[in-house]
Amino acid sequence: MPELPEVEVTRRSFADRIAGASVERVRLGKPLRWPLGCAPDGLVGRRVQAVQRRGKYLLVQLDAGWLLLHLGMSGSLQFAAALPPPGAHDHFEMHTSRGLLRLHDPRRFGAVVHVPSLDDTRARKLLDGLGVEPLEAGFDPLAFHRSLQMRRASIKQVLLAGDIVVGVGNIYASEALFLAGIRPTTRADRISRPRAARLHRAIVDVLQRALALGGSTLRDFSSAEGQSGYFQLDAMVYDRAGQPCRVCATPIRSLRQGQRSTYYCPLCQRP
Numbered sequence: 662m663p664e665l666p667e668v669e670v671t672r673r674s675f676a677d678r679i680a681g682a683s684v685e686r687v688r689l690g691k692p693l694r695w696p697l698g699c700a701p702d703g704l705v706g707r708r709v710q711a712v713q714r715r716g717k718y719l720l721v722q723l724d725a726g727w728l729l730l731h732l733g734m735s736g737s738l739q740f741a742a743a744l745p746p747p748g749a750h751d752h753f754e755m756h757t758s759r760g761l762l763r764l765h766d767p768r769r770f771g772a773v774v775h776v777p778s779l780d781d782t783r784a785r786k787l788l789d790g791l792g793v794e795p796l797e798a799g800f801d802p803l804a805f806h807r808s809l810q811m812r813r814a815s816i817k818q819v820l821l822a823g824d825i826v827v828g829v830g831n832i833y834a835s836e837a838l839f840l841a842g843i844r845p846t847t848r849a850d851r852i853s854r855p856r857a858a859r860l861h862r863a864i865v866d867v868l869q870r871a872l873a874l875g876g877s878t879l880r881d882f883s884s885a886e887g888q889s890g891y892f893q894l895d896a897m898v899y900d901r902a903g904q905p906c907r908v909c910a911t912p913i914r915s916l917r918q919g920q921r922s923t924y925y926c927p928l929c930q931r932p
């Protein structure tokens with residue numbers, strides 16, 4: 662599943678190149694998670710001003726309105742002057758004066774939604790519940806600790822919920838909790854201020870490392886230039902059940918938390 666670093670890498674790979682382009686034609690494939698919300702022809706003539714990101718949404722700012730784009734479970738974007746004819750899994754194409762933006766999404770949990778403004782009800786439904794951006798200055802260790810104090814759920818679940826800090830998916834949550842020495846099942850409100858500060862730093866470190874690697878966790882992920890952004894995360898715990906901890910050699914354990922697998926070292930990570 663594309664996580665925040667992959668979405669940000671995707672954004673950087675085409676944001677500058679598509680800025681200023683005018684929309685010439687839009688083609689839809691099979692239905693995605695949500696409908697586009699306007700007639701495809703209604704986008705013709707619109708000019709792309711910028712591509713921003715909020716959580717795992719790419720926000721394509723047009724001279725009138727926005728396109729909210731989500732890669733879902735298996736989506737990837739390409740932007741190029743020319744691409745081969747669309748395949749069975751290419752469900753959104755926007756031809757512009759600067760090239761073709763194409764969403765490839767075999768599982769179709771992704772979406773492209775047009776909204777007249779970010780205050781629009783549909784935009785707010787998607788964006789309002791999102792927590793702070795982990796790679797921006799608003800992600801502050803003390804505020805993070807205060808937010809955790811309000812939650813009785815396990816820290817792993819709280820991170821995945823994304824309403825305190827956004828975009829820390831399963832892999833990065835597992836890795837950050839290892840780096841911080843915190844057991845994933847620990848109640849969020851039982852985490853002390855120093856431990857919350859360590860976790861804060863671990864989240865930033867893990868995400869920045871992934872970003873630097875051109876991060877992807879999706880096998881067929883490619884950045885919008887068509888380069889493979891896939892990298893094998895050199896995971897400390899994720900997907901390593903039964904294998905020795907890279908720090909203390911204790912076998913890594915796994916458990917299920919809210920339908921998701923969690924991995925941890927019973928010695929390095931304290932409750």
Ligand SMILES: [Zn+2]
Nearest residue numbers: 906909926929
């Ligand atoms: Zn260990």
